[in-house]
Amino acid sequence: MRKRIISAVVLALSGVVVLTLLNVNFLVRRNKDYLIGQVEQVLGRKITVDKIEVTLIPVGVRWVNFAMADDPTFSADAFLRAKDLKVDFSFYPC
Numbered sequence: 001m002r003k004r005i006i007s008a009v010v011l012a013l014s015g016v017v018v019l020t021l022l023n024v025n026f027l028v029r030r031n032k033d034y035l036i037g038q039v040e041q042v043l044g045r046k047i048t049v050d051k052i053e054v055t056l057i058p059v060g061v062r063w064v065n066f067a068m069a070d071d072p073t074f075s076a077d078a079f080l081r082a083k084d085l086k087v088d089f090s091f092y093p094c
Contacts, residue, residue, distance in 0.1 A: 024054045045069050045079065060088035 028035065032052055040047050050065035063085045070079035 021056060024056075028052050028054055043068070045071070055086070055088075058088045059091075060086060062086045 029052070032049070035052065036047055036049055046069035048065075048067045049063045051063070053062040053064075054060075055062055064083070066080070066082045066085040067078045068080040070077060
């Protein structure tokens with residue numbers, strides 16, 4: 001009886017984890033403007049992105065049509081521009 005309860009709890013928790021991982025991109029798409037605003041605040045530069053996706057293997061972020069503005073005192077053009085920019089996160093030092 002105890003093994004059945006434990007297996008049911010493990011199965012339910014793994015189901016919740018799988019659903020959460022599958023819905024991460026949906027949450028990112030819904031909060032794209034907020035996320036871009038946070039990145040702009042950290043970097044201190046204007047950023048434009050058409051699409052943001054989360055990658056699970058390896059853990060990272062993919063930005064489509066990424067552009068970061070240059071400091072206005074130097075140039076009005078983009079400082080950095082990429083059609084497809086992928087940033088992978090590493091939990092252990094290389």
